[in-house]
Amino acid sequence: MDDIVSPALVVDEDKCRRNIRHMIAKARQSKVIFRPHFKTHQSQIIGRWFREAGTEKICVSSVTMAEYFAADGWHDIMVAFPVNTREINQINNLASRIQLSILIADSSVLKFLKSNMKHPAGFYIKLDVGNFRSGFHPDETEDISRTLQEAAENELLQFKGFVAHAGQTYQTYSLNDVQKAYTKGSRQLTAITEHFKKEYPGIIASWGDTPTCSLINEFKGIDEIRPGNFVFYDLMQFHLASCDWEQIAVAVAAPVVAKRKMRNEIILYAGAVHLSKDAVEISDTGHVFGEIVKLTEKGWERFSQPIYLNRLSQEHGIFHCPDDFWNEFEPGDLAGIIPVHSCLTADLLRGKFYNLKSEAFFGEQG
Amino acid sequence: MDDIVSPALVVDEDKCRRNIRHMIAKARQSKVIFRPHFKTHQSQIIGRWFREAGTEKICVSSVTMAEYFAADGWHDIMVAFPVNTREINQINNLASRIQLSILIADSSVLKFLKSNMKHPAGFYIKLDVGNFRSGFHPDETEDISRTLQEAAENELLQFKGFVAHAGQTYQTYSLNDVQKAYTKGSRQLTAITEHFKKEYPGIIASWGDTPTCSLINEFKGIDEIRPGNFVFYDLMQFHLASCDWEQIAVAVAAPVVAKRKMRNEIILYAGAVHLSKDAVEISDTGHVFGEIVKLTEKGWERFSQPIYLNRLSQEHGIFHCPDDFWNEFEPGDLAGIIPVHSCLTADLLRGKFYNLKSEAFFGEQG
Numbered sequence: 092m093d094d095i096v097s098p099a100l101v102v103d104e105d106k107c108r109r110n111i112r113h114m115i116a117k118a119r120q121s122k123v124i125f126r127p128h129f130k131t132h133q134s135q136i137i138g139r140w141f142r143e144a145g146t147e148k149i150c151v152s153s154v155t156m157a158e159y160f161a162a163d164g165w166h167d168i169m170v171a172f173p174v175n176t177r178e179i180n181q182i183n184n185l186a187s188r189i190q191l192s193i194l195i196a197d198s199s200v201l202k203f204l205k206s207n208m209k210h211p212a213g214f215y216i217k218l219d220v221g222n223f224r225s226g227f228h229p230d231e232t233e234d235i236s237r238t239l240q241e242a243a244e245n246e247l248l249q250f251k252g253f254v255a256h257a258g259q260t261y262q263t264y265s266l267n268d269v270q271k272a273y274t275k276g277s278r279q280l281t282a283i284t285e286h287f288k289k290e291y292p293g294i295i296a297s298w299g300d301t302p303t304c305s306l307i308n309e310f311k312g313i314d315e316i317r318p319g320n321f322v323f324y325d326l327m328q329f330h331l332a333s334c335d336w337e338q339i340a341v342a343v344a345a346p347v348v349a350k351r352k353m354r355n356e357i358i359l360y361a362g363a364v365h366l367s368k369d370a371v372e373i374s375d376t377g378h379v380f381g382e383i384v385k386l387t388e389k390g391w392e393r394f395s396q397p398i399y400l401n402r403l404s405q406e407h408g409i410f411h412c413p414d415d416f417w418n419e420f421e422p423g424d425l426a427g428i429i430p431v432h433s434c435l436t437a438d439l440l441r442g443k444f445y446n447l448k449s450e451a452f453f454g455e456q457g
Numbered sequence: 458m459d460d461i462v463s464p465a466l467v468v469d470e471d472k473c474r475r476n477i478r479h480m481i482a483k484a485r486q487s488k489v490i491f492r493p494h495f496k497t498h499q500s501q502i503i504g505r506w507f508r509e510a511g512t513e514k515i516c517v518s519s520v521t522m523a524e525y526f527a528a529d530g531w532h533d534i535m536v537a538f539p540v541n542t543r544e545i546n547q548i549n550n551l552a553s554r555i556q557l558s559i560l561i562a563d564s565s566v567l568k569f570l571k572s573n574m575k576h577p578a579g580f581y582i583k584l585d586v587g588n589f590r591s592g593f594h595p596d597e598t599e600d601i602s603r604t605l606q607e608a609a610e611n612e613l614l615q616f617k618g619f620v621a622h623a624g625q626t627y628q629t630y631s632l633n634d635v636q637k638a639y640t641k642g643s644r645q646l647t648a649i650t651e652h653f654k655k656e657y658p659g660i661i662a663s664w665g666d667t668p669t670c671s672l673i674n675e676f677k678g679i680d681e682i683r684p685g686n687f688v689f690y691d692l693m694q695f696h697l698a699s700c701d702w703e704q705i706a707v708a709v710a711a712p713v714v715a716k717r718k719m720r721n722e723i724i725l726y727a728g729a730v731h732l733s734k735d736a737v738e739i740s741d742t743g744h745v746f747g748e749i750v751k752l753t754e755k756g757w758e759r760f761s762q763p764i765y766l767n768r769l770s771q772e773h774g775i776f777h778c779p780d781d782f783w784n785e786f787e788p789g790d791l792a793g794i795i796p797v798h799s800c801l802t803a804d805l806l807r808g809k810f811y812n813l814k815s816e817a818f819f820g821e822q823g
Binding site: 096097173177203223228349353406407421423434 | 461462463496518519520521538539540541542543544547562563565566569585589590591592594597624712714715716717719720722724726729730733734735768770771772773775787788789791800801804805
């Protein structure tokens with residue numbers, strides 16, 4: 092890793108490919124469509140690892156991301172973010188070239204699309220199954236019904252089904268909580284899908300979020316899963332028990348820039364502009380911004396006693412270093428950091444991805 | 458602002474120029490050198506607004522940023538971040554072209570530079586005046602003395618003085634607290650500078666941070682100030698009382714994508730990847746990620762009752778909208794958001810700056 096002079100995202104390709112294969116196998120076993128969310132990595136190169144494993148359908152969180160992946164040959168893309176009508180030109184352009192699916196979280200937006208959609212696109216209705224972010228409430232069947240009737244007036248708009256994202260699982264602390272969120276949410280999702288299937292046969296129920304897709308073994312009634320984070324996982328997922336330590340596929344390489352013996356602190360070149368300010372609560376330690384690991388030729392290793400990144404400013408990251416490991420870090424060395432939220436960290440380090448296996452940067456701007 | 462289709466940073470050039478002139482006037486009056494920190498805007502265009510107002514010396518927080526501004530004709534640049542020895546080639550290259558100053562926060566780094574610096578560079582010793590981030594403690598005069606003697610062995614390394622950044626003022630809640638932090642910290646900084654002046658005549662005391670540079674009117678004993686955030690200011694500075702509302706020079710333009718009447722919530726296309734997760738505590742409301750404003754042709758206006766951005770995920774921003782303003786936001790409209798921390802928001806929206814005055818993007822990648 093001698094080529095790494097400033098903060099970079101070290102990507103363990105073998106682990107990523109294993110995570111991908113594992114999720115694909117799980118989807119096959121449950122007979123659900125696999126439509127991974129590419130917002131986590133935002134990389135055409137990593138996208139190809141999915142394609143090589145058999146993936147054909149993907150999900151992204153912005154129109155720009157859809158354009159980026161369409162440019163690399165992806166033909167079936169869902170933009171899993173409520174339609175932003177200001178981007179209608181980009182949406183129409185994409186719809187003219189690929190099999191585009193969009194997300195409806197507000198009936199007035201569908202009204203707009205009825206008049207402005209010029210090319211065929213599938214649309215999903217966003218259902219709020221307890222995340223309280225966006226989408227229709229499962230009780231609003233009448234509103235949904237009216238909305239769908241209106242959409243039918245533009246035959247370019249094809250109703251494809253319902254989409255749910257159980258983001259509340261990120262606030263859970265046990266497998267039991269995740270199970271509960273999934274059971275309740277998936278029942279709501281499948282019930283409404285069944286309800287509308289009478290009138291709209293062929294519609295599907297699509298389910299997101301990495302914690303449930305990682306922890307739940309049987310997707311009863313669900314037709315499609317859209318996990319994203321699992322390709323990398325991260326410290327948050329590890330603490331949610333969504334993954335084992337060995338499944339975490341990324342670490343930030345951060346130059347050590349100073350040591351302060353007086354406070355037993357080590358200062359890294361890795362701040363909020365590299366990691367994001369997302370934190371995870373560790374009992375007895377409080378909020379932390381990552382776990383410090385030892386970078387090795389093969390990747391990284393945990394210290395025998397966990398060391399956490401305690402503070403963060405724009406470019407600085409600071410951690411309290413126990414005496415036993417004080418000599419492991421000298422200015423000019425690279426320390427490893429398992430990021431709290433790999434989606435945000437990868438977004439910040441776009442163009443600075445380093446492949447552990449090929450020992451080379453594979454930077455691209457998404 | 459019809460050209461804005463996705464989250465952008467609306468920059469009020471007049472307000473920026475006024476903030477710049479105001480700080481320059483203040484520096485002149487106090488007879489201190491003005492070396493603004495360019496990490497906030499990271500824009501060559503905005504850098505020129507400073508140059509047109511008479512600025513010649515600047516400060517940045519990374520070697521990459523120094524290269525970016527050197528490319529636009531800046532000749533006197535301080536990298537106000539502890540030297541990262543892994544970037545020695547870039548540092549030497551810059552030192553061969555411009556008047557470069559670097560920051561020493563660890564004596565072993567100076568040892569490294571003694572053997573590896575190939576071109577003349579000034580260096581400052583980082584002093585920790587209560588921020589507990591990096592730098593020498595004011596009591597460590599002997600360590601500093603030894604470090605300086607070692608540096609003297611390479612005549613390319615010129616000792617320029619001491620640098621302090623009172624980052625703790627970001628945790629203060631009153632003018633009185635800021636005053637106290639400044640009084641104590643500046644005394645430590647000027648005392649040590651005076652102490653070493655006997656042996657190293659001509660060294661200076663350089664002081665950072667926007668809250669003190671905004672609120673303190675006389676910089677006694679200080680030779681140089683390095684504020685950065687003041688060019689934009691933000692919601693955090695406003696709540697620290699570092700600035701008036703009218704001085705805030707940026708707002709994020711965020712498309713409204715959905716409304717949820719059931720919860721009186723409005724969903725914006727503006728998430729953690731656009732704003733950062735920095736939050737500010739508002740009494741009776743809790744942590745917020747920005748203040749919602751009404752975008753107008755002239756810029757933006759506060760609502761008669763403050764509305765805050767309550768929740769944030771990767772691409773979504775959500776706020777509770779009082780009934781009185783419910784009809785102000787329709788899908789497809791742009792809402793304004795005063796960011797909590799403009800440095801991080803501007804970093805995330807690089808390439809997406811929109812000039813309110815000229816009604817045009819002035820995107821550049823820093």
